[in-house]
Amino acid sequence: MTLRLEALTKRFGALLAIDRLSLTFKPGMITSVIGPNGAGKSTLINMCAGSYKVSSGRILLDDVELQELKKHQIAQRGVARTYQNIRLFDGMSVIQNLEVCLFPELFGKTFAEVFVPGLSHRMKEERLARCQAALDQFGLLPYADEFAADLSYGNQKLLEIARATMLRPNVLMLDEPAAGLNHGEKHRLKQKLRELLRPDLTMIVVEHDMSLVMTLSDHIIVLHQGKLLFEGTPAEVQNNIAVQEAYLGSPGELDEIREAARARANRVRIRADAGIERRRPGTN
C-alpha cells in the first residue's frame, strides 16, 4: 500500500522536529530516509507508527488517516516497525516473541481456546508451526526456546525484523537496522530485506550506513531539519551537493560521508550494547 504524508508537522515544545513534510512512499520498493542527526528521521517513523502524536497534518495509508488511529490499530492496519535501540520482549522466549504477534488475529478466539478441551493445544501447535516457519526464514530456529535477551546483538536485530514481518505488514519501517552490525551481518541483512520485499509492501529504512543505503535502496529521501532536502535514486543523491553540505557543512567527498556514517554506526553499536546490558531480564 502507499503511505502518504500531507503537511505533516511535529513539535516538541519549541523544537520543530518535522516541518510541514509531504511525502509519498510507494509499495514494491525500498525507500531509505537519510539525513544528519536531528533531521527528524526517527520522529517520522514514530509518528507513522503512532508512537508520537501528530501535531498537524495527515498520514494516509491508501485512504485511511493513520493519525486518527491508536497505535495498536495502526499496527493492525499492517504498519510494522523496528526500533532504533532494540525493543524485544526480553523475558519471553524467541518463538514467543513471534507467537504474540498473532494476538490481533486470534484474540477473539481466546475464550474458546481456554474453555474448549483440546483446542488450547491444537491452536498452540498451529501458532508454533507458523512462528517456526518465520524463525527458520531468519535462521533463528535454533534459538527458538532461548530468551530473546540472551541472543547475540545481530540476532536480536534479526528477531525484531522477524517480529515485524509476523504482522503481515503492508508498510515495514526499519529504524537503523544495520546499526552495530558487522560486515557479514550487514550483507545478510541486505539480502534478507530484498527477499522480504513484495510488490504490495512499502519498505522504509532509516539508516546511516551510506554504503548500505546506496546499495540497498531503490529510492532515497534526504531530510534536513525536519524538511525534505532532496529525493531521488541513490545515484542522484550521491551527486547532489546540497546533501553533502547537509552532512558536512562543506562540499566533500562521498568517502567522508561514509566515514562520518561509520563513526556514528560505531557509536550506535556501543550505545546499543550498553542497551542490551541494561535490558538483561533482571527479573524472576
Next chain:
Amino acid sequence: MRIALTIAALAGITAAAPALADIKIGTAGPLSNAEALFGNTWQNGMQLAINEANAAGGINGQKLVLVRQDDQGDPKQGTLLAQKFCDDDSIVAVIADFNSGVTIPSSDVYNRCGMPQVTNSSNPKVTAAGYQNLFRPIANDFMQGGAPAEYALETLHAKTAAIVHDKQAFGEGVATVFRSDFEKGGGKVTSYSGVAATDVDFSAVITQIKTENPDVVYYGGTMPGVGLFLKQLRELGIKSRFFAADPAFLPDLITTAGPANAAGAMVSFQAPPYDSNPKLVKFRQDYKKAFNEEPGPYSAYGYNEAAIIIEAMKKAGAKVTRENIVKGLRDTKFDGMMGPVEFDAKGELKQPSLYLYKVDGNGFVLEWPKSS
C-alpha cells in the same frame, strides 16, 4: 455429640489410670498485634489462678496446664485454633476468645466438639447463638455502656453528650448502647463520631466537639487511645465530664493523659476496687510477684474466668471431661473474685456487676456501686 462421648470415655480411663496426665486448659488471645498487652496480661491472670490451683494440689491429683495461643485478633486464626484445641483430647476447656469478632466464629467450632468455652468477649451477639457450652462470666456491652449513661443522666443531670468510638466491635458496641440509653433517658447526643483504632491524633474530632460544648464526653475504645483522647481533650480546654469503658481501668490511663488531665475521668469496671476486697488486694500482690508488673486491664477477668473453670472441674468429680465441665459450669454458683458467679440459660452472668470509678490523683476511687 459422639465425639464428646468418646472423649468422655477416654478421659474416664485416664482418670482411672494410676499415671496421672495433666489437665489442659486452652486459651487464645491477641499476643503479637497491637492488642498484645491485653491478651498477654489477660492470660497471665489465668496463669495465676492455675498456679494457685496446682499449689493446692490440682484437680484430684492431676496438674493443671494452661496452653497459651496467639490468635492475633484474627477470626481466621481463631477458628483454626478452635479446631486445634477441639482435636486435642487432652484439652478439656478453653478460655477464648478475647475479641468478639473472633469468639463469634470460633464458638461455632467449639460448639461442635462440645468444648466448654468461657469467653471474655462482651459483644451481645456472642451469646446470640445460644450455644449450651458457651459461658460469659462478664457483663456484656449493654451493661458496660448503659451504666455510665444512667449515671450521667441521674447523678450528673447531664443534658448533652458527645460520643466518640474507635470503630472496633467493642468500642462501637458500648458507644451505641450509651447513645441509645442516653437518648432514651431524655439526653441529647450532640455528635457521634468514629475514629480509627490506630489513631493517636484526635484533635480534628475534639476541635469539633469543642464547638458543641457537651456536658459529658463518652469514649468507646481501648488503651492507649482513651488516654491520648483524654489528654488532647483537656489540652484543647474541654472541661466536660469524661467517661470510658473498662479497658481504661489502668494506671496507664493516668500516666498517658497526665494526672492533671485525667483527674475526674470516669471509668467503668466490673470488679469492686482492688483495696475493697481482700481477694483483689491479694490478687494484685500475687500478680506483681509473679510477673513483676501491674495487672493489665483484663488480668482480673482472666483470673476469674480460670477460677470459674477450676471450680467447675472440682464439681466434675473423678471424670474431668468436657461434658462434665460444661455441666459444672451450667450450675456454677460461687463467690468469685469479682462477685457472685451464676449463669443463666444463655450462659450470661445472672448478676453482672458494674462499678464506676473516678480518677483521683494517681488512682481510681469508687464513685458509683451498682448491681442489678
Next chain:
Amino acid sequence: MTGFLVQQLVNALTIGAIYALIALGYTMVYGVLRLINFAHSEMFMVGGHVGFFLLAAAASLTGGPASVLVVFAIFVATFIAVGLLGVGIEATAYRPLRGASRLAPMLSALGVAIILQNVVMLFVSRRPLPFPAFMLSMSFDVFGAVVTLNQIFIVLFAIALMVGLGWFVNATTLGIKIRAVSENMRTAQLLGINVNTPISLIFFIGPGLGALAGILYAGYYGIVVFSMGFIVGLKAFIAAILGGIGSIPGAMLGGFALGILETFGGGLLPRLTHGAIGSEYRDIFAFSVLVLVLIFRPAGFFGESVTEEGMVYKRDF
C-alpha cells in the same frame, strides 16, 4: 469558626510535619533503589523507644527535666543509633537482593518490619510507655485556637531539618553523589562512583530522620508503643507518593498536604455534610484524594511527570 479553622490548621501542620520527616526516608530510598522500604516505619518506632530510654537515663542522672543541651544531644545520639541500624539492615537484608526482582527487597523489608516490631514488643515493652515531655508546656491563643510551644517547635524543627537535607543533597559532594546515584545508578557506576557509599548514606540519613520524627511524635502525644509504626509509616509513604516520590520538597509538601487532608477530613467533613459523612470517613477521604491525584498527576505534585512520548514501558519489577 475562625478559631475552629485555625485550630485545625495548626493540628494539620504539626502532624503533617511529622509525616513529612518520615516521608523523606521513604522518598530518598525510593529515589535510589525504587524500593518501598516497609521497614522504615519501624525505624520511626525504634527511634521513639531509643529516645525514651535516653531521656529516662538523662532524667535519672540529672534528676530534673532534661536541659536543651541534653535534649539536643539525645536527638543526635538517636539519629546516629537508628541511622546505623538502618545501614546494617540495608547491608544484610537489601544489598544481597540488588538486581533481583524489585519485589524481593520490598518483601524482605516487610519481614524486617515484622522482626523489629516483635523484638520491641517482646524484649522492650508491650505496654505503651509514657514519654516524658521535653518541651515546656506553654501554649498561646491564636485567633481562639490553642497553639502549644511543642507544636511550633515540631513544625520549625522539621522544616529546618528538611532545608538542611536539601542543602546537603544539593551543595555537598556526598549529596551530589547521592543525586547522581538516584538519577541513574548504572551511569554513576560507569563514572566510577562507588554506589554503596551513597546508598549506605541514604540508609543512614533516612532512618535517622525517621527516628527524630519518632521522638517528636512521642513527645507530642506523650507515648511510645511498639505498634505505633505501621499506620504512621503507611501514611508517611502515601505523603511521599502524593508529593512525588524521589523529591525532597515533594515529601515535605506531601506531608503537610496529608496532614491537612486528614484533619479537615476528620473535622470539617462532618460539619459541611451536617454529620451525613462522619469523621470515620476521614481515611476514605484521604485515600480517595491520593487515588485522584495519582490518576490525574501520575507522578505526584513534584515528581517529573513523564509524557506518553518519553515513556519507555519496560517491565519494572
Next chain:
Amino acid sequence: MRRQAGTRTGRLRAVAIVALVVAGLTYLVPGLPTYYVRVIDMVLIYVLLAAGLNMVVGYAGLLDLGFVAFYAIGAYSYAILASGQFDIHLPFALVLFIGGGLAGIAGVLLGIPVLRLRGDYLAIVTLGFGEIVRLLMNNLTWMTNGPQGVSRIDEPFLFGAGLNTPQDFFRLLLPLVLVALTLAWRLERSILGLGWAAIREDQDAARGIGINTTIAKLLAFGLSATLGGFAGVIFAGLQRFVDPVSFSFWESLTIVLIIVIGGLGNLVGIVVGAAVLIVVPELLREYSEYRMLLYGCALVVIILLRPRGLIDRRYNPAWLIRKLGWR
C-alpha cells in the same frame, strides 16, 4: 517447544496418576484430624487468591497491593445475600457467581482509571482502593454491620448437601482449585496470556504489534478479581462470620508474599508458596507470642536465599504435564 502429542499410553498414565492423586486426597485428607483439614482448606483458599493475583502481577506485570478488596467483596456478598442481615437467603452456588461477578466488575472498574499507571504508582492506587473498600465495609453499618461484622451466616448448601465441616469444604475446594489452576494455565499459554506477557515486558512495543493493551489489562484485572471473589464467598461460607478485620492491608501483602515466595508467574510455585505461608505460621504456634518474630525471620531468610522464589521457573505446569507423560 516442539512437543508432539503424547502417546495414548502416556496419556492414560497421566490421567491415571491425576485421578489416583485426586481420589487419594479426597479419601485421605478428610480422615486427618479436622484441624489439619481446616489448615488445608485455608491453603486452598489462598491458592485461589494467589492464582487470581498472579494474573495481574505475574502475567501482566501490574503490581496490585489491594487485592484483598475483591476477596472482601466476595465474602460480603455471601454474608449479605445469605444471612439474617436483610433476611435474604440465596443459595450458595448462586452467590458464588454473584460474588465472583461483583468482584470482577469491581476489578474492571478499578482497572479503568489506573490504565495509565505503572509500577509503584499503580501499586499505591490499588493499595488505596483496598483500604477504601475495607473502610467502607467498616463504615456502611446499615449494610455490613460495620465493625460488628455479619454473623449467623447461612450454612452453605450444594447439591442438596450441607457444607458445614471443614471436610465438606475440602471436597468442594479441591476440585474447584484444580479447575481454577487448569484454566489459569490454559489462559497463561493462550494468546491472551502471551499478550499479557508482552505488556509486562514492554507495553509500548506490545501496542506496536497490535495488542489492544486497554482490553488486555482490563481482562487481567477483571479475571483476577473474579477469582478473588470466589475465594471470598467460600471463605464466608466456611467461617459463617465476616468482619472487616479479616480484610486488612496485611492480607493483600500475604497474597503478594505467596506469589513472590512461590515464584512469580509460576502456578506450581504459587501452590508451594501458599502452602509455605499458611503452614509455617501454624507450625510456629507452639512458640505462642514468639511466633510472629520467627515468622518474620523465616520470611527474610527465604527471600535472601531464593530471591526468585522457591520454585525455579522451569518447574512450571508444562514441566509437570511432560513429567506426567500427557505430552
